[in-house]
Amino acid sequence: MAKDRWTFRLTPTRWVLILISLVAVGVMIYRLGYGLGAATNLNDNWPWGWWIGFDVLIGIALAGGGYSTAFIVHILHKEKYKPIARAALVTSMLGYIICLVGLFMDIGRWYNFWRPFLVYPGSWHSILFEVFWCISLYTAVQVLEFGHIFFERVKAASWKRFFDAVIPGLFIAGIMLPTLHQSSLGGLYIVAVDRLDPLWWSLIIPIFFLISSFFVGPAMCVLEGSLAAKAYNRELEMPVLSSLVKISMWMMIFYLVLKVVDLLYRGHFGDMFAGTTASNLFLLEIIGGVIIPIIMYATPSIRNNPTGLVTASALVVGGVILNRLNVVFTGMAEAMGGSYFPSWMEFTVTAGLIAIAVLAYCFIVENFDILPEEHAAKKAPVVGKGVPARA
Amino acid sequence: MAKGVLVDLSRCFGCRSCQVACKQWNNLPATPTTFNNTWDNPPEMSATNWTVVKYYVTEKGNKVQWRFVKEQCRHCLEPACESACFVHAFYKTEQGPVLYRYYRCVGCRYCMLACPFSVPKFEWDKVFPEVKKCRFCFDPGGEYDRLGQGLEPACVSACPAGALKFGEREELLQEAKARIAAQPDRYVNHVYGEHEYGGTSWLYISDVPFEEIGFRTDVSKESIPHWTGRVTKWTLPVAAGWTAILTALYLYTKRRAEAEEGH
Numbered sequence: 001m002a003k004d005r006w007t008f009r010l011t012p013t014r015w016v017l018i019l020i021s022l023v024a025v026g027v028m029i030y031r032l033g034y035g036l037g038a039a040t041n042l043n044d045n046w047p048w049g050w051w052i053g054f055d056v057l058i059g060i061a062l063a064g065g066g067y068s069t070a071f072i073v074h075i076l077h078k079e080k081y082k083p084i085a086r087a088a089l090v091t092s093m094l095g096y097i098i099c100l101v102g103l104f105m106d107i108g109r110w111y112n113f114w115r116p117f118l119v120y121p122g123s124w125h126s127i128l129f130e131v132f133w134c135i136s137l138y139t140a141v142q143v144l145e146f147g148h149i150f151f152e153r154v155k156a157a158s159w160k161r162f163f164d165a166v167i168p169g170l171f172i173a174g175i176m177l178p179t180l181h182q183s184s185l186g187g188l189y190i191v192a193v194d195r196l197d198p199l200w201w202s203l204i205i206p207i208f209f210l211i212s213s214f215f216v217g218p219a220m221c222v223l224e225g226s227l228a229a230k231a232y233n234r235e236l237e238m239p240v241l242s243s244l245v246k247i248s249m250w251m252m253i254f255y256l257v258l259k260v261v262d263l264l265y266r267g268h269f270g271d272m273f274a275g276t277t278a279s280n281l282f283l284l285e286i287i288g289g290v291i292i293p294i295i296m297y298a299t300p301s302i303r304n305n306p307t308g309l310v311t312a313s314a315l316v317v318g319g320v321i322l323n324r325l326n327v328v329f330t331g332m333a334e335a336m337g338g339s340y341f342p343s344w345m346e347f348t349v350t351a352g353l354i355a356i357a358v359l360a361y362c363f364i365v366e367n368f369d370i371l372p373e374e375h376a377a378k379k380a381p382v383v384g385k386g387v388p389a390r391a
Numbered sequence: 392m393a394k395g396v397l398v399d400l401s402r403c404f405g406c407r408s409c410q411v412a413c414k415q416w417n418n419l420p421a422t423p424t425t426f427n428n429t430w431d432n433p434p435e436m437s438a439t440n441w442t443v444v445k446y447y448v449t450e451k452g453n454k455v456q457w458r459f460v461k462e463q464c465r466h467c468l469e470p471a472c473e474s475a476c477f478v479h480a481f482y483k484t485e486q487g488p489v490l491y492r493y494y495r496c497v498g499c500r501y502c503m504l505a506c507p508f509s510v511p512k513f514e515w516d517k518v519f520p521e522v523k524k525c526r527f528c529f530d531p532g533g534e535y536d537r538l539g540q541g542l543e544p545a546c547v548s549a550c551p552a553g554a555l556k557f558g559e560r561e562e563l564l565q566e567a568k569a570r571i572a573a574q575p576d577r578y579v580n581h582v583y584g585e586h587e588y589g590g591t592s593w594l595y596i597s598d599v600p601f602e603e604i605g606f607r608t609d610v611s612k613e614s615i616p617h618w619t620g621r622v623t624k625w626t627l628p629v630a631a632g633w634t635a636i637l638t639a640l641y642l643y644t645k646r647r648a649e650a651e652e653g654h
Contacts, residue, residue, distance in 0.1 A: 037515030047503035108498025
């Protein structure tokens, strides 16, 4: 079925999302015009807060579904996972774009945002330099990868040929760059030696961030798949997803073992039983976000059941979110002193960015060849739902 | 060659002349304050308070003792702020001070997170804030320069108690050790800043244990740039090696997939 018109159906939910987006855009303009102090509750004790913690550290980790899926499908050529690769790419690309917008909101002197590209001598000693470069380049790589899909729909033969030719290089760069910056995002906190709680601080915190961003990828694919299945009246890609999460399970087992070894080696294993807020949140993160999902993924009856699969994946995602919040807030609270709770404007910007990403996802899925066709519309097709078909 | 200041906490009586001198020399506005639960006034360092004297009540023998700790940038030998900055806005001068180039600054505030002494402060009330901190009265070519003109920092010249001494860091370190050796019963045998985080230009000696007056003594002797260097040195090898592995995997698995299709 050839589509020659762009479609975007406005449902009540989408009107609400548009409203949230518009309010957030207003807040963003206010923040850029009046400064961080006017818009946020950040202060000298808490120079980094909600936007860095949620929009950047959590956002980038959860967008890890893009590179972990790309690695499995495009580098290892495991064709059976191909049906979800495009959806994972789109979600990841949108995730990175809103993270970059969130990051732009967070920098105090935003007209200088381009300066790190000048590569001042000495600037490369900063882990933030690596993060900045890799995230910028990887977002560009993902936009180019999406260009490959875009020019299927938008007929331009020479562009299509160009993207066909460069796509292998993009796939390889699209794994290498996230490997570097997912780990470096953890590396940012190496400077907090003696200040970040030793339950989280480690010289190998980059490896923990890398592994967790990898294993949260398939879990995010499950959650996105289940949301898309509901929204578009499709069936969840059960065989593909329940097999994919086994890769997550093995990565989580490795993560757990490495965590235990690291804590024992540094002599802080006992800290988690101290009964403090920090130690309890650590236990919640590890038991609720790693150990229980490992058991659920390992049990075929749970893994092969949509409810069980979605529940376990939600726990994994929640565990990674809690881990990043623990690093930014819980683990730093004692050393930073003072107090911080995000302002309504900080929350609104985050909500608006997510709303914009959801709307963009819907538009892309309804107008490009993203979701797999094999299970499409097994249920009774609903008029006007605009189930995408292959051109 | 590199300058430093020796702070003898046993001599300070908390007059805050250094705070006033710093404000006057650097043309910083006064901070309206209110009563709070401490004697510190203003209570914390900020973008307009580059040095603050902290008051502590502690016990020495059976007697209650007041001690006063002047806080300001320590001017680390290997500064965390410099290594954290992705536009190299902070830099260590060969004269000792750690300076800031506002025109490069992006305002990401990673320096504030990186500094183990929580020194850099942000102009939160400005639309385009700068990061502010003590610059050791060194402002090469600028109107606030003292060090470059052969003068000691404003705070040192204002100290009526002889608690602050300006000079070559190496000589001050020897003097600190000599003072401790001359009166071992009076001083704690520790020069704070000799080794902490790789060493700082400002050195402290005290007659009460440092832990009782706001200093953390359980900290790393390794500088923050050295800590991060242990990780960043892997960046290029990992990037190169991983790209090679990915390319090999891509070609190998592609050929295998095509071979399977060919049957």
